[in-house]
Amino acid sequence: MDFMLTDDQKMIRDTAKEFSDEVLAVEAAEYDEKDEPNLSAIKKLGELGYMGITIPEKYGGAGLDTISYALVMEQMARGCAATATTISIQLSLVAEGFIKYGSEEQRKKYLPKLATGEVIGAFAMTEPSAGSDVGSMTTSGVKKGDDYVINGTKTFITNGGFADLFLLFVSTDKEAGAKGLSCLIVEKDTPGFRLGKKEVKMGIRATDTRELIFEDCKVPKTNLLGEEGKGMSIGLGLLDGGRIGIAAQATGIAQRALEEATSYSKEREQFGRPICKFQAIQFMLADMAMRVDAARLLTLRSAWAKDAGKPFSLEAATAKLYASETANWVADKALQIHGGYGYMKEYVVERLFRDARITEIYEGTSEIQRLVISGQLLKD
Numbered sequence: 001m002d003f004m005l006t007d008d009q010k011m012i013r014d015t016a017k018e019f020s021d022e023v024l025a026v027e028a029a030e031y032d033e034k035d036e037p038n039l040s041a042i043k044k045l046g047e048l049g050y051m052g053i054t055i056p057e058k059y060g061g062a063g064l065d066t067i068s069y070a071l072v073m074e075q076m077a078r079g080c081a082a083t084a085t086t087i088s089i090q091l092s093l094v095a096e097g098f099i100k101y102g103s104e105e106q107r108k109k110y111l112p113k114l115a116t117g118e119v120i121g122a123f124a125m126t127e128p129s130a131g132s133d134v135g136s137m138t139t140s141g142v143k144k145g146d147d148y149v150i151n152g153t154k155t156f157i158t159n160g161g162f163a164d165l166f167l168l169f170v171s172t173d174k175e176a177g178a179k180g181l182s183c184l185i186v187e188k189d190t191p192g193f194r195l196g197k198k199e200v201k202m203g204i205r206a207t208d209t210r211e212l213i214f215e216d217c218k219v220p221k222t223n224l225l226g227e228e229g230k231g232m233s234i235g236l237g238l239l240d241g242g243r244i245g246i247a248a249q250a251t252g253i254a255q256r257a258l259e260e261a262t263s264y265s266k267e268r269e270q271f272g273r274p275i276c277k278f279q280a281i282q283f284m285l286a287d288m289a290m291r292v293d294a295a296r297l298l299t300l301r302s303a304w305a306k307d308a309g310k311p312f313s314l315e316a317a318t319a320k321l322y323a324s325e326t327a328n329w330v331a332d333k334a335l336q337i338h339g340g341y342g343y344m345k346e347y348v349v350e351r352l353f354r355d356a357r358i359t360e361i362y363e364g365t366s367e368i369q370r371l372v373i374s375g376q377l378l379k380d
């Protein structure tokens, strides 16, 4: 048992913190207000190699481990949770999709460009009537000659408006239900594909969340990722890893809320003394710190299990569930410590409170994580 990070992991974490403090944190409120992704920061992240940290070196990435990825995600989310979401989709879902399931040709074609951020990816699974129940999706991919012809609509797709590449989940065999799903690679300019409405959201407003519409959209059969009919296990397998990223994101939001509340409590005076002198405030801070610590440890444990090649589905679900509930609880307490000021947009905790909420919803709701955990518990 060793709780120490390596020197390299510490350096990666500290460098990410510097970028996050100097760029993301400074610009987060502006992009939240504009309801637009911070594309210039995303470009810089690509240039600095963050979009490829877990992509193997032979495909142009840094080849770092999942622990380093979780450390980077936490730091980036401390600065701007929305921009961290873009990194997590790029790495945990899209790049990892090619690494785990792609052919050598597909890897060579897409991974180097994903690593530099020249290509931004999106992961398109959810449909208007198929959210938690992904197996009930109806977007179809029908084989015709050398192509799949796609028809249907995806909803709530992160990075949708500016992504160059989509991992799209479709039904290639309606009769087989969840066993008839497949994953197709769709490039943005493919005829028959267009963007639908842009969602206006409560939090992570600097992400672009879109509807995707496919009308007789043809992609060649060579755009199949992995095997036909294995879409469900590919999608759920990627989401297992994705949950480590979301747990780290939630930890980052919670850590920032704790920092903001701690410093505010030292500055704000009431009844002739800083509010941090009141035991009620001290106890809130102590409980917040305890939960952030536990969220981080669960997150790093799940990253460690993935790196060690062990099963990590249970660990990732546990980390995601705990860290996301922690982010919401801690952001709520941080806002309380700010009193009325915390309710105002001028203070960071107002945004953290809104941004925290999504972590309990995407990549499997808290109820779905509880199903994963109880399913393992009740097995046999």
Ligand SMILES: Cc1cc2nc3c(=O)[nH]c(=O)nc-3n(C[C@H](O)[C@H](O)[C@H](O)COP(=O)(O)OP(=O)(O)OC[C@H]3O[C@@H](n4cnc5c(N)ncnc54)[C@H](O)[C@@H]3O)c2cc1C
Pocket: 089, 123, 124, 125, 126, 130, 131, 132, 133, 155, 156, 157, 158, 159, 201, 209, 358, 361, 362, 363, 364, 365, 366, 367, 368, 371
């Ligand atoms: C901002 C944002 C970004 C997103 N980005 C992406 C993306 O990039 N790609 C993508 O594919 N999807 C994305 N999603 C979709 C997201 O993953 C889904 O919203 C989520 O999985 C829940 O699906 P749903 O919204 O249809 O809710 P539903 O599945 O309809 O759930 C409604 C409620 O019922 C509960 N529930 C459902 N089934 C059960 C059950 N069996 N037992 C107990 N409770 C249950 C849920 O937990 C929830 O509380 C995004 C969503 C949002 C809001």
